[in-house]
Amino acid sequence: MDSKDLKSAGLKATLPRLKILTFLQSSPVRHMSAEDVYKAMLESGEDVGLATVYRVLTQFESAGLVTRHHFDEGHSVFELNLGEHHDHILCVKCGKVDEFTDQVIEERQHEIAKKQGYTITDHALVIYGVCPDCQNA
Amino acid sequence: MDSKDLKSAGLKATLPRLKILTFLQSSPVRHMSAEDVYKAMLESGEDVGLATVYRVLTQFESAGLVTRHHFDEGHSVFELNLGEHHDHILCVKCGKVDEFTDQVIEERQHEIAKKQGYTITDHALVIYGVCPDCQNA
DNA sequence: ATTATATTGAGAAAGATTCGCATTTGTATC
DNA sequence: GATACAAATGCGAATCTTTCTCAATATAAT
Incomplete structure (x- = not known):
């Protein structure tokens, strides 16, 4: 269960956060925009608002769970932290x-x-x- | 005169382009957002629209006159090319x-x-x- | 000077992200 | 397990950066 991960990151184990974290952990694609995550939520029938996706990703970043990248595109890209820097x-x-x-x-x-x-x-x-x-x- | 610079970059020597290039060349600050350039134009009483600033900076980038950077901010930053990479x-x-x-x-x-x-x-x-x-x- | 073409300005539009607020959810308490 | 309170969510509005549209204008060639 992922709620442990959230708790230890100092975050309340809410449904949207669990869904997003689980998705990030299970996706083979490691670099995703907020829009990508939002679409994935929609497709899995999970009801998570876009604003929440942005909020959660930002919280995950603060908690050190993900890293936000600014490649030469017009939007942020998020990546689940797996320990090693690269x-x-x-x-x-x-x-x-x-x-x-x-x-x-x-x-x-x-x-x-x-x-x-x-x-x-x-x-x-x-x-x-x-x-x-x-x-x- | 800067019109030479524009001509040799393959750009028509228009007033907005001249004003912007001159500003970039004379400014002690080397990294500026489009908004920064636009404000500078306003302050010097030069009448250049924001859309034109964006267009001109993009053209300058294509012509190799400036480089566009994506630092961890929410906007692009432009820098006049002075030859050496850094x-x-x-x-x-x-x-x-x-x-x-x-x-x-x-x-x-x-x-x-x-x-x-x-x-x-x-x-x-x-x-x-x-x-x-x-x-x- | 005249013409054909590229450029400009202003505002609308688009894309990404954040905000405001009423409603819902998680969690600690009883 | 029911209750209460703070925190989190969803939605749409708002904001910010950047691009687009198009009529008006300036530039370069004739």
């Missing part, structure tokens, strides 16, 4: 999102922040390109 | 934007793209943190 490589043709981590880049970023006197809180690295599939089309 | 480090408290380049990171990104089979077209790296000034406040 960056993204995104196909500009089909929109596919892949992930990667690079220890060298991670370290350099901390050095750069330190050199400039910043206390680093977060970072976002997105590589844009054409994926293998789209190169043959 | 990444950004942004203060989450005061919103200040600093720049940096790191050859190691640049190279790693190309390696990562290649390893995943992508043809890299662009990339965006933003480090978020607290700047030196804001740490003492």
Whole structure:
């Protein structure tokens, strides 16, 4: 049962929150817009308002359950946190999102922040390109 | 005269474009939203519509005169291109934007793209943190 | 100067997100 | 398990950013 996850995140275990969290955990697609989540709720017959989807996703973000990304699109994209940090490589043709981590880049970023006197809180690295599939089309 | 810049960018030298380009070139602030540019036009008594500001900035982007950034804010930020590529480090408290380049990171990104089979077209790296000034406040 | 075409301004429209508020739900209490 | 109270929800309105429409205007070529 997911209500444990919500409770431990400091959130009341309400039906909309449970439905959304369950959906995020079970979906094979890991990067979704609020609209995507809303549509998925509709399709599963779950009655959750769009405003609630936005509210819940924002609460999940504050609680550390999801991460909000701002790729070069006009809307936010949410991703369930599975522990390990990673960056993204995104196909500009089909929109596919892949992930990667690079220890060298991670370290350099901390050095750069330190050199400039910043206390680093977060970072976002997105590589844009054409994926293998789209190169043959 | 800036009309040369516009002509060589393949753009007709119209008054709004000249005014906006001149403003971008003369402003000490390098990262601005469309709204910022629009307000600046109003303040200098220049009569340029908001829709035109958006259109012109988008054209400038296509022409390679400016770069559009999507930081973790709800709007695009534009920056006049001065030749050299660079990444950004942004203060989450005061919103200040600093720049940096790191050859190691640049190279790693190309390696990562290649390893995943992508043809890299662009990339965006933003480090978020607290700047030196804001740490003492 | 004249013409054909691209550009502009203003407001409407669209897309994403948030807000306000009456109603409902979850949870602690009895 | 019923009750009460705060928190959460749904809906539509409101807001914000950005784009679109189209008549009026400015630009570049003739």
